[in-house]
Amino acid sequence: MIRKTVNNVTEALAGVKDGMTFMLGGFGLCGIPENAITELVRLGVKDITCISNNAGVDDFGLGLLLHQHQIKKMVSSYVGENDEFERQMLSGELEVELTPQGTLAEKCRAAQAGFPAFYTPAGYGTEVAEGKEVREFNGKMYILEEAFKADYAFVKAWKGDAAGNLIFKGTARNFNPCMCGAAKITVAEVEELVPEGELDPNQIHIPGIFVQRIFQGKGYEKRIEQRTVRQK
Numbered sequence: 001m002i003r004k005t006v007n008n009v010t011e012a013l014a015g016v017k018d019g020m021t022f023m024l025g026g027f028g029l030c031g032i033p034e035n036a037i038t039e040l041v042r043l044g045v046k047d048i049t050c051i052s053n054n055a056g057v058d059d060f061g062l063g064l065l066l067h068q069h070q071i072k073k074m075v076s077s078y079v080g081e082n083d084e085f086e087r088q089m090l091s092g093e094l095e096v097e098l099t100p101q102g103t104l105a106e107k108c109r110a111a112q113a114g115f116p117a118f119y120t121p122a123g124y125g126t127e128v129a130e131g132k133e134v135r136e137f138n139g140k141m142y143i144l145e146e147a148f149k150a151d152y153a154f155v156k157a158w159k160g161d162a163a164g165n166l167i168f169k170g171t172a173r174n175f176n177p178c179m180c181g182a183a184k185i186t187v188a189e190v191e192e193l194v195p196e197g198e199l200d201p202n203q204i205h206i207p208g209i210f211v212q213r214i215f216q217g218k219g220y221e222k223r224i225e226q227r228t229v230r231q232k
Contacts (some may be wrong), residue, residue: 004164004214005193009039012187012213016040016152019072023108023153023179024062028054028080028225031172032061035217036154041068051071051148053104053175054080059225069093075148076103081225100128103145105175110147111182112210117146136160150183154231156217157206160190161199164208173205179209189217 006012013036026032031118040048041064048065054076055062065071066084073095079086088094099107100122110118119142123129133144151181156171167189168176180186193216 002208003162003196004208004211005162006213006215008215009035009217011154011187012189013039013043013217015185015221016043016045018045019047020151021047021051021149023148023183023184024050024052025153025155025174025179026052026061027171027174028196029061029223030058030225031156031168031174031176031224032191033154033156033187033217034061034220035185035215036156037061039068044068044070044140046070047072049075051075051104051108053077053101055082055085056080057105057225058084060221066094068160073097075104075106081088085108094164097127103128104161105173105178107145108147108178108182109174110145111149111179115147118143133226148182151185153179153181153183153186155179155186155188156219157188157190159192159199160188160211160214161196162197163207163213164188164211164214165196165199165204165216166206166208166211167188167199167203168205179205185212186210187212188214190214190215190232191217191220 018103074099089096103122129143159164159167188211
């Protein structure tokens with residue numbers, strides 16, 4: 001059995017350098033690789049490109065990297081609740097590539113499956129299609145989208161084993177699964193790490209073949225991005 005475990009987040013992020021492209025799982029604050037993000041802040045890597053659905057909030061998630069001006073470019077589907085993200089985008093400090101959410105997911109899945117590109121109708125006739133090949137299929141227009149090319153994918157799962165098999169919990173099963181194996185190196189942090197053979201094969205969402213490094217994270221915060229309560 002091939003073991004993918006590393007001792008800690010420092011070992012997991014070995015080889016990370018300035019100017020690299022990173023995929024980061026999560027949706028809002030749900031299922032984000034908190035330990036990996038904290039380590040990226042500590043390492044001080046800069047001029048990085050981040051592929052993520054959004055950028056968390058000002059003081060949490062990718063917002064921490066934005067505050068340190070470590071991110072050169074964000075590839076996202078929306079700005080979300082992050083005021084600093086909005087400020088840097090409008091001021092021109094941050095390059096932003098807004099991508100339809102389904103296209104973002106499919107660009108990850110294409111990279112995961114080894115497909116260089118795919119056709120999609122999403123974005124046809126808008127700025128999204130500018131400079132891209134357009135073709136007609138069955139009377140409908142499609143644009144050609146290229147798969148992502150990333151150096152590292154950082155994902156967060158609920159449970160994993162030493163072989164890299166992963167189980168996601170609830171809505172944390174968002175962009176995490178399709179980013180596994182979509183970069184040169186996939187690093188998975190998990191809330192619970194168990195020996196190989198302890199996970200029910202029928203419950204595994206991502207097999208270990210898509211993961212190169214796995215470690216047990218710590219200190220996870222169960223934050224709520226938007227809290228809405230009923231008025232008395």
